[in-house]
Amino acid sequence: MLTLSLPFAEAVPILLPSYDQLDLFLIGCGGTGGWLAVNLPRIAYLQKQAGKKVSLTFIDPDRVEAKNIPRQNFIPSDLGLPKASVLAARYGWQWGIEINAIAAPFKESMATLRWKHLVICIGAVDNPEARVEIAKVLENGKSVFWLDCGNHYDSGQVLLGSQGKAANMKGAFHISTFCTALPSPALQHPDLLVEQETTEKVLSCEEAAIVNAQSMSINHRIADEALDMLLRLLSGTLTRFATYVNCKHGTAWSRFNTPEEVAAVIGETEQYLKVIPKE
Numbered sequence: 324m325l326t327l328s329l330p331f332a333e334a335v336p337i338l339l340p341s342y343d344q345l346d347l348f349l350i351g352c353g354g355t356g357g358w359l360a361v362n363l364p365r366i367a368y369l370q371k372q373a374g375k376k377v378s379l380t381f382i383d384p385d386r387v388e389a390k391n392i393p394r395q396n397f398i399p400s401d402l403g404l405p406k407a408s409v410l411a412a413r414y415g416w417q418w419g420i421e422i423n424a425i426a427a428p429f430k431e432s433m434a435t436l437r438w439k440h441l442v443i444c445i446g447a448v449d450n451p452e453a454r455v456e457i458a459k460v461l462e463n464g465k466s467v468f469w470l471d472c473g474n475h476y477d478s479g480q481v482l483l484g485s486q487g488k489a490a491n492m493k494g495a496f497h498i499s500t501f502c503t504a505l506p507s508p509a510l511q512h513p514d515l516l517v518e519q520e521t522t523e524k525v526l527s528c529e530e531a532a533i534v535n536a537q538s539m540s541i542n543h544r545i546a547d548e549a550l551d552m553l554l555r556l557l558s559g560t561l562t563r564f565a566t567y568v569n570c571k572h573g574t575a576w577s578r579f580n581t582p583e584e585v586a587a588v589i590g591e592t593e594q595y596l597k598v599i600p601k602e
Contacts, residue, residue, distance in 0.1 A: 343440070348382060355545045357396030360381060362546075430456055480565060484506045487510055489510065511578075565577060
């Protein structure tokens with residue numbers, strides 16, 4: 324008899340550590356990050372209503388260029404201005420909150436870890452150097468999560484994790500009703516930390532228009548997937564750690580928080596993830 328596997332039905336939520344303040348870092352304010360910037364102040368608002376303190380920081384070294392409009396979340400009057408500063412000012416003013424802006428490449432030291440602070444680094448970058456710096460932040464404590472966004476023309480992925488080493492995943496599922504750790508995006512896809520070869524091609528005006536339309540679509544889609552994962556993470560209901568989408572084919576699939584799926588990612592056994600940690 325064929326056994327139907329439904330990993331989402333067996334998935335458990337990731338348990339957040341106790342925290343008094345949420346520190347959100349949006350690293351990359353371009354194609355995907357620019358659209359995420361719209362909704363992060365809403366999350367800050369919800370967290371404050373729940374009695375939490377919130378710090379929100381936008382980080383990007385680039386300035387707005389003509390080629391960024393209209394695919395990215397900028398308008399002609401933004402030309403020449405730092406991307407992080409533009410978005411921080413625009414949405415900070417709308418929501419009446421202070422959003423820090425750093426017009427420089429992200430460095431590990433920017434995400435300072437403090438007692439009773441939950442740190443979430445949202446990576447919306449397209450270079451391995453920035454991801455290497457984000458990966459370093461995970462090495463500093465258990466109250467850090469990395470939500471990574473990546474895409475090509477019409478496909479992409481959103482990956483979430485809290486541990487960069489398989490050794491730190493031992494016993495993550497020792498309680499059946501939740502998990503205490505998830506593999507980092509770099510552990511899920513080590514190639515994220517390696518420079519990828521690119522192939523450039525000369526496009527006709529018609530081809531360029533089609534490509535641009537696809538890019539606009541995928542950026543929004545990835546931003547929405549990241550927003551949903553972030554909201555579910557903070558509400559204690561997130562049961563997946565990776566989602567892959569393809570706008571061209573209209574498909575999407577996820578990896579769920581189960582010992583089987585996580586074990587397959589980190590190259591360990593399910594028992595390794597279920598072992599009871601020693602006191």
